[in-house]
Amino acid sequence: MSTENTAITESSTSRFVRIKEGELDMQLHYNDAGSGAQTVVMLHGSGPGASGWANFNRNVEPLVAAGYRVVLMDCPGWSKSDPVVSTGSRSDLNARALKGLMDAIGLDKVHLIGNSMGGHSAVAFALANPERVGKLVLMGGGTGGLSPFVPMPTEGIKLIGALYRDPTIDNLKRMMNVFVYDTSNLTEELFQARLDNMLSRRDHLENFVKSAEANPKQFPDVGHRLGEIAAPTLLIWGRDDRFVPLDIGLRLVTGLQKADLHVFSRCGHWAQWEHAEKFNRTVLDFLAH
Ligand SMILES: O=C(O)/C=C/C(=O)/C=C/C=C(\O)C(=O)O
Numbered sequence: 001m002s003t004e005n006t007a008i009t010e011s012s013t014s015r016f017v018r019i020k021e022g023e024l025d026m027q028l029h030y031n032d033a034g035s036g037a038q039t040v041v042m043l044h045g046s047g048p049g050a051s052g053w054a055n056f057n058r059n060v061e062p063l064v065a066a067g068y069r070v071v072l073m074d075c076p077g078w079s080k081s082d083p084v085v086s087t088g089s090r091s092d093l094n095a096r097a098l099k100g101l102m103d104a105i106g107l108d109k110v111h112l113i114g115n116s117m118g119g120h121s122a123v124a125f126a127l128a129n130p131e132r133v134g135k136l137v138l139m140g141g142g143t144g145g146l147s148p149f150v151p152m153p154t155e156g157i158k159l160i161g162a163l164y165r166d167p168t169i170d171n172l173k174r175m176m177n178v179f180v181y182d183t184s185n186l187t188e189e190l191f192q193a194r195l196d197n198m199l200s201r202r203d204h205l206e207n208f209v210k211s212a213e214a215n216p217k218q219f220p221d222v223g224h225r226l227g228e229i230a231a232p233t234l235l236i237w238g239r240d241d242r243f244v245p246l247d248i249g250l251r252l253v254t255g256l257q258k259a260d261l262h263v264f265s266r267c268g269h270w271a272q273w274e275h276a277e278k279f280n281r282t283v284l285d286f287l288a289h
Contacts, residue, residue, distance in 0.1 A: 008061050016028070017101060019103075024076065024096055024097060027081065028082070032105075033060050033070045034068055034069040040112075041098065041102075041110045042056045042071070043075065045269075046078075047175065048164050048175075048204075054079075059283075062284065073097070073101055075097060075118075083201075089217075090121075091120040096128075098125050111136070112137070113136075113283065114139070114142070116243065119142040120141045120142060123143060130229070135287060139237065139272055140238065140243060141248075143219075144217065157243055159171070159174050164208045176194065178268070181238065223255055232286075234286040237249040237262070237271065239263050241269045
């Protein structure tokens, strides 16, 4: 997919595809930029109004400029993808959707970058389809499960739940103020864009609440299976992550076969956005060597 001579924007890279994978028969939205021999798929987090573009808009261009094709998948139940109620493992459901997307657009093997829920989903995909994963980059996610140090659900996860149940601008600001370490970077424009995304798909908001009621453990603990994953893995964690705490990163770096952990200081749950330049440099170096 070539976007040479075309500005890389959400609309210029926006695509839809029909997938059939197991019980999933649905339309997915994704963004597709660049034309390299290697493809990086980015998987977003689970907050209301999240999308591939909302989570990774600061990361697409540098990777495309370095020669990678970049695909952002909007998970089932988010943004312009079809709605779903998840009653089992949402990590596995997203992994099946990713397999369906890769089959439909002809991607054999990819590197995966996952933020939060996207990290849980990347690990679920790697467990189910090891031969189709090159390298993994996980931020603020990779396995569910308890933290021995931080009361759970964390304050950030509680704020996500409150926003899904009562999608107001005040609840949105409460959640987003906890995403990042330095809240001075959050603009009214950013709040408004996220609010618009959120309110444009009330079905997604209602389905998330129904899913959590049907199964509160949407992202199961796969700690006991991490040793099966041989893909080289870069873990990037915000020291000040108030959604998925740093000690989950320590469990991952201990359990995965080949993992390095980088902890960014003055950084919350959105490392790829809050410290985009350092994130992009670190990821490009990891992918190249
Ligand atoms: O409950 C979990 O472990 C996962 C939580 C998330 O995926 C939270 C993600 C929030 C975002 O990054 C977002 O943009 O909504």
